[in-house]
Amino acid sequence: MEERIVSMKSDLFKALAHPTRVRILERLVENDKEVCVCELIEDLGVEQSNLSQHLSILRKQQIITSTKVGLKIMYRIKYPEVLTILEKVQKILAQQFQEGEALMRHLADR
Structure with a gap:
């Protein structure tokens, strides 16, 4: 099951x-x-x-x-709940972008 x-x-x-x-x-x-x-x-x-x-x-x-x-x-x-899934994915992508941006700044400052 x-x-x-x-x-x-x-x-x-x-x-x-x-x-x-x-x-x-x-x-x-x-x-x-x-x-x-x-x-x-x-x-x-x-x-x-x-x-x-x-x-x-x-x-x-x-x-x-x-x-x-x-x-x-x-x-x-x-099922409107599927929209919650898409919204969560959007937030994850935004976080990933921010982390990548922070890494790029760190590398640029070296």
Whole structure:
């Protein structure tokens, strides 16, 4: 059972491990409402087929959900907690940048 849970965690991180998917999630959180796939294509500048593949991966992991409204397919984030993960990653990157900057200053002062 423990191995299955570890595998599920890994799969979730794999779903987040692509720049396009991160951009999709960041775009979906901007308005805090459903976004049409046509808007995502335009905003992200990716091909429809490529976007569909990324959306499929996010849906498979149940990170996003979709609903059909007329001819449009609308997407939203299912679990807002995923945004906390992205925010934490942003903080880690900022800390890493600061540490690298401090090291560069130290080396420059030698």
